[in-house]
Amino acid sequence: MRIAVTGLGAVSGIGLNVDENIEALRLKRHGMEKPRFFQTELDVPVAEVKKSSAELKQLLGIELDKTMSRTALLGMLAAREALTDSQIDTKAMRVGLISSTSVGGMDLSEVFYNDFRTDHNCGRLRMVSQHDCGSSTQLTAKYLGITGFTTTISTACSSAGNAIMLGARMLKHNMLDAVVVGGTDALCKFTLNGFNSLMILDKEHCRPFDATRAGLNLGEGAGYIVMQRLDDAKREPYCLLTGYANANDAYHQTGCSPEGNGAYKSMSEALAVAGLQPSDIDYINVHGTATPNNDLSESTAIRRLFGDRVPPFSSVKAFIGHTLGASEGIEAVYSALSVKNGYIYPNLNFKSVDHAIGLSPETEFAEGRTIRNVLSNAFGFGGNDTSLIFSKID
Amino acid sequence: MQPITITKSCQLKGDVLTVDGCEEPFDFKELVADASLRRRMSRIVKMGVACGLKCAEGLAPETIDGIITATGLGCLADTEKFMESIVVNNERLLNPTPFIQSTFNTIGGQIALLRGIHSYNVTYVHRGLSFESALIDAAMQIAEGRRNILLGAVDEITPSSADIQRRLGMTREYELGEGANFFLINAATPGRHRPAVLDIATRSGRLTTDEMIEWIVEITKRNGIKTSDLCIYTNCDDELAKTIDDKFEPISITLFNYKNCEYPTLSARFLDSAASDMYIIRKDYNVLIVNDYQHINHSLILLGKM
Amino acid sequence: MEELIEKLKGELIAELNLEEIKPADIDAEAPLFGDGGLGLDSIDALEIILILERNYGIKIDNPAQGKEIFYSVKTLAEYITAHQK
Numbered sequence: 194m195r196i197a198v199t200g201l202g203a204v205s206g207i208g209l210n211v212d213e214n215i216e217a218l219r220l221k222r223h224g225m226e227k228p229r230f231f232q233t234e235l236d237v238p239v240a241e242v243k244k245s246s247a248e249l250k251q252l253l254g255i256e257l258d259k260t261m262s263r264t265a266l267l268g269m270l271a272a273r274e275a276l277t278d279s280q281i282d283t284k285a286m287r288v289g290l291i292s293s294t295s296v297g298g299m300d301l302s303e304v305f306y307n308d309f310r311t312d313h314n315c316g317r318l319r320m321v322s323q324h325d326c327g328s329s330t331q332l333t334a335k336y337l338g339i340t341g342f343t344t345t346i347s348t349a350c351s352s353a354g355n356a357i358m359l360g361a362r363m364l365k366h367n368m369l370d371a372v373v374v375g376g377t378d379a380l381c382k383f384t385l386n387g388f389n390s391l392m393i394l395d396k397e398h399c400r401p402f403d404a405t406r407a408g409l410n411l412g413e414g415a416g417y418i419v420m421q422r423l424d425d426a427k428r429e430p431y432c433l434l435t436g437y438a439n440a441n442d443a444y445h446q447t448g449c450s451p452e453g454n455g456a457y458k459s460m461s462e463a464l465a466v467a468g469l470q471p472s473d474i475d476y477i478n479v480h481g482t483a484t485p486n487n488d489l490s491e492s493t494a495i496r497r498l499f500g501d502r503v504p505p506f507s508s509v510k511a512f513i514g515h516t517l518g519a520s521e522g523i524e525a526v527y528s529a530l531s532v533k534n535g536y537i538y539p540n541l542n543f544k545s546v547d548h549a550i551g552l553s554p555e556t557e558f559a560e561g562r563t564i565r566n567v568l569s570n571a572f573g574f575g576g577n578d579t580s581l582i583f584s585k586i587d
Numbered sequence: 588m589q590p591i592t593i594t595k596s597c598q599l600k601g602d603v604l605t606v607d608g609c610e611e612p613f614d615f616k617e618l619v620a621d622a623s624l625r626r627r628m629s630r631i632v633k634m635g636v637a638c639g640l641k642c643a644e645g646l647a648p649e650t651i652d653g654i655i656t657a658t659g660l661g662c663l664a665d666t667e668k669f670m671e672s673i674v675v676n677n678e679r680l681l682n683p684t685p686f687i688q689s690t691f692n693t694i695g696g697q698i699a700l701l702r703g704i705h706s707y708n709v710t711y712v713h714r715g716l717s718f719e720s721a722l723i724d725a726a727m728q729i730a731e732g733r734r735n736i737l738l739g740a741v742d743e744i745t746p747s748s749a750d751i752q753r754r755l756g757m758t759r760e761y762e763l764g765e766g767a768n769f770f771l772i773n774a775a776t777p778g779r780h781r782p783a784v785l786d787i788a789t790r791s792g793r794l795t796t797d798e799m800i801e802w803i804v805e806i807t808k809r810n811g812i813k814t815s816d817l818c819i820y821t822n823c824d825d826e827l828a829k830t831i832d833d834k835f836e837p838i839s840i841t842l843f844n845y846k847n848c849e850y851p852t853l854s855a856r857f858l859d860s861a862a863s864d865m866y867i868i869r870k871d872y873n874v875l876i877v878n879d880y881q882h883i884n885h886s887l888i889l890l891g892k893m
Numbered sequence: 894m895e896e897l898i899e900k901l902k903g904e905l906i907a908e909l910n911l912e913e914i915k916p917a918d919i920d921a922e923a924p925l926f927g928d929g930g931l932g933l934d935s936i937d938a939l940e941i942i943l944i945l946e947r948n949y950g951i952k953i954d955n956p957a958q959g960k961e962i963f964y965s966v967k968t969l970a971e972y973i974t975a976h977q978k
Contacts (some may be wrong), residue, residue: 234678295690297712306670313750319750325660327690327714331791343791345713345722347661347691355709364590383666386673387686392939392956441654441699441708445689446624449933458705572737574687575696577708623934645948680947682908683939 196361197430198280198583200373200419202271203526204238205442205513206412210274211526214513218527218538220557225398225410225511228355234319237394240412240514242267250333253336258484260319262298263413265329269336269376271415271522276337277421280428286370289342291360292330292417293352293568295518298323300381307556325565329377334375342369347490350480351439352376353416353522354451354571354579358437360420370425384517385411385505391447399483400542401508402492402554409482416522422587432532435566436467436582447574448486453494455578456480460498460568461544463580469566475581476537476562478528481508481554489577491570492550499575504568507555511541520581528569528583535562588723588781589893590775591732593862599638599767599855605725607639608863613641621699629664629685629696631743631754631852632765633749635694637740640766641727642769643702651705652733655725656695656758657717657740659851664745665689694741697881715884718852719789723889725772726784739769740855747836757849757881760824768855770862777893786810786889796830796884803831803875806887812873820861821877822853838872854878861890897970904944905966909937919967930965938963951976 206224207217217224224240231241247486249266250257253273272290281288302324309316323329330345342363346356353376360374379386388394388411395408420434427440440462440569442455451454464471488508495503509527516523540554544583567583598605603611615621615633618640619625628636635656643651670687671729690696692710699708707728717741725738744765752758775783788806807814814835821828822843834838854876861874874890902916911931923930926938933941938959947952951973955960962972 256850303670304675306667307674310671310674314754318751322755325714326712326879327659327717330713342789343713344711344716346709347689347712348694348695348708348710359709359724362731366730368723380680383670383671383686383812386678386681387669387683387689389678389828390681390683390686390939393943398814409867439707439709441696441705443703443705445934446693446696446700446936455705557774572694575692575708576699577692577696619975622913623932623937626912627936682943682945685938 195418195423196364196434197361197426198434198529199421199426199428199430199493200275201431201526201529202274202278202524203216203523204242204267205516205523210457211243211381212534215530216316218512221539221541221558225514225539233382233385233390235385237396238398238410240381240410257331258425262323262329263300263379264294264377265323265332266297267379267413267415267432268292268329268333271375271377272333272337272373272417274345275417275419279370281419281443283338286338287341289369289372290330290334290339291344291346291372292333292471292562293346293354293518294326294329294378295347295349296378296381296384296437297326298328299383299448301381303382318525336444339373341519348577349517349573349575349578350517350520351571351573351577352518353520355439356580357418357434357521357525357581358579361434361437364422371421372421373419375415375428377415378413378516378560380411380413386511393484395483398542399511401481401483401540402488402547402550403543403547404547406483406485406488409510410514412516414513415519416515416526418525428435430586431529433584434581435584435585436463436469438462438466439577439579442576444576449490449494449572451490453490453497453565455576456491456572457497459472459548459578459580460494460570463568463582467582469582472502474504474530474566474568475564475569476503477506478524478529478567479506479508480555480570480572481510483510487572489549491553499502503552505537506565507538507556521569524569526580528530528567532564532566532585534560535564536560538564588726590785591726591729592773592775592779592781592783593770594781595642595733595771596859596862597638597769598856598859607697607866613637617771619747621701624697625686626699627663629688630679631662631664632688632693632697633742635695635739638767639694639737640701642771646735648703650736651704651706651737653728653736654695654698654704655721655736655738656709656711657690657721657741657857658749658853659714661712662689662693663743664749667745667747672858694739703841707870714887715880716789716849719787719857719886722784723787729772729774734773735847736772737769738772738864740852742850742852744850755854760870761849764850766856768859769810775893777867779893780866780869782862782890783893784888785891788887790885791883793882800830801829801836803877803887806889810889811891812859816873818872819873819877820857820874821879823877823879851880853880865890894970897973898966901966901970904948908940913937919966924965925963949973949977957968
């Protein structure tokens with residue numbers, strides 16, 4: 194049974210929809226700036242979505258006085274675009290929503306907590322009632338009129354990859370006819386300070402795979418794709434989702450093993466699910482966070498799998514930052530378009546090869562390449578590694 | 588769905604650990620030998636990891652094909668600890684440990700790390716249906732040919748979350764609770780004296796009594812089971828329980844003492860209870876778990892023997 | 894120096910939550926990290942960086958820099974003595 198990708202939606206620091214995102218990637222226009230909408234004492238660049246929450250509400254037709262976490266707003270915007278794009282009638286079939294997030298409504302909870310911490314009778318309850326991860330998913334389902342199976346996954350930075358994987362499996366098991374899958378995360382003090390306390394935030398613009406890389410930049414956004422069984426697709430699909438796998442590095446709570454064991458396993462199992470060989474992969478959208486540890490471990494795993502024939506690869510993290518629970522949602526959208534239009538995305542800020550890595554990513558935007566299969570990686574805390582494969586419809 | 592067998596059911600509630608309904612002594616230090624992992628663990632992580640390791644005991648790591656966990660609210664104590672440190676220290680010089688441990692997949696990740704389990708590892712965080720989502724995934728994994736799946740559910744209560752839930756009116760009918768449950772899930776094979784999950788259904792939003800009744804009829808019908816042959820385990824309110832009793836005349840109806848305990852993944856405890864009873868009683872009968880979490884998240888879990 | 898070493902031991906036990914260890918159990922010259930000694934890991938290194946900055950006003954920007962400084966309680970004390978203003 195073949196799983197088709199029939200709808201795409203993305204919002205990130207470089208654009209409010211899919212077209213704006215691709216245009217920015219084409220023009221090498223990144224979204225990294227000092228925070229504009231969210232307040233922090235930390236002096237680090239972030240890839241913020243360039244609209245206030247009030248402006249997002251206007252875009253969505255939501256009343257301004259309605260309390261809504263930014264995570265939910267971003268999710269609704271991208272999921273709406275994906276669903277509209279797919280031309281699916283949510284009334285005519287079993288449509289599900291599988292969403293992911295790493296912090297849920299934390300942007301509101303932080304406001305609540307400021308009042309609550311000294312007096313537990315204080316703090317506006319509406320600011321904390323969206324704290325749990327399921328909240329943004331339920332709000333998005335309601336907004337889109339999705340009444341079928343709905344759930345939320347949270348496995349840190351690989352979350353959206355796992356949501357996409359679950360969606361594909363549910364279609365194969367004939368539990369759904371169509372599914373909106375992806376993830377959403379808004380910037381908040383909690384995650385920014387968390388990554389800062391781990392000393393893996395770069396105070397400068399991040400440089401994935403570069404010899405001088407010194408950490409990641411955070412971003413925010415949401416990305417969703419719509420998937421259906423190929424025979425049910427109403428419109429011409431972008432591509433197929435042929436491979437998926439999740440594996441565990443089981444090495445460290447936050448770091449990756451030097452051998453890249455988890456990454457190697459998730460990539461090889463995804464190839465096995467797709468029935469493909471390493472030589473069938475024409476482009477890798479790497480996780481590439483730009484931390485010294487991730488990029489070295491990921492490239493070691495890639496070398497183990499591909500030997501001396503590593504396909505073109507790049508990380509988009511210098512454009513959109515690491516968007517955590519949203520990252521593989523947004524990057525799945527990019528990967529699907531890579532297959533459809535032969536796009537290769539530039540890895541910004543790469544200047545010098547790290548000799549420990551010995552690999553150079555693509556640094557220019559390309560289109561019209563023959564890309565049969567794209568491998569897309571997303572790795573998270575807890576050693577959680579997910580790989581997806583998007584393929585051309587032959 | 589393809590039926591799955593519950594080969595082992597572990598529960599940790601307070602300091603009491605049960606395996607298939609029977610209390611077993613345990614030494615946390617023995618279970619988690621790695622001192623540096625142990626000393627960073629908050630209560631919920633300790634609960635979940637102890638319960639999960641007990642469930643995985645005796646299994647070689649390479650035979651465990653998946654760790655699927657569920658939590659409604661995750662590691663609340665660590666989350667609050669880190670939020671508090673952000674405010675108090677004004678975003679400077681923060682200890683990373685509570686941030687690392689606050690991640691929703693901490694328990695699944697720590698079990699994998701402690702036992703060297705490299706397989707599928709996913710965490711569901713969907714309010715009152717987190718555990719049901721994990722159970723559905725586990726059933727799909729088994730149908731896809733996986734062997735041993737560790738399926739777990741953990742939630743903790745903290746003073747702050749208790750105060751918030753009280754203010755939100757969530758304790759009008761219930762007292763808040765917490766707990767950890769882990770199940771070893773395998774393919775259902777006939778002739779084993781182990782309970783099997785035959786079907787699962789979930790719904791969100793308020794349902795009328797009529798809708799609940801209709802839904803129960805639907806799930807039993809599609810599995811060819813008479814409602815009068817059921818033992819029902821439920822946390823629904825007295826009114827719905829009475830209607831179920833009158834309408835279906837089931838063999839028995841076990842009302843969970845919901846006034847003493849409520850948390851998002853409580854249905855895992857119902858499953859432990861029903862499965863342990865089935866294992867101990869060793870008779871053939873069917874069980875239907877009717878979960879009515881906060882009257883908003885509902886699930887039906889149908890059990891039987893193969 | 895001896896005084897500082899004892900103080901550091903106490904701070905390490907408190908900050909790293911070394912629940913089963915007493916100051917007397919820590920050999921000031923034994924390695925803090927890896928096998929033999931306290932068996933601390935990279936997350937502990939981040940917490941030690943915090944102890945240095947909070948309690949002694951010494952800033953370490955790159956965790957990799959900590960390797961030699963954090964070798965043992967003694968090397969840590971020597972570094973503090975040399976760098977404290």
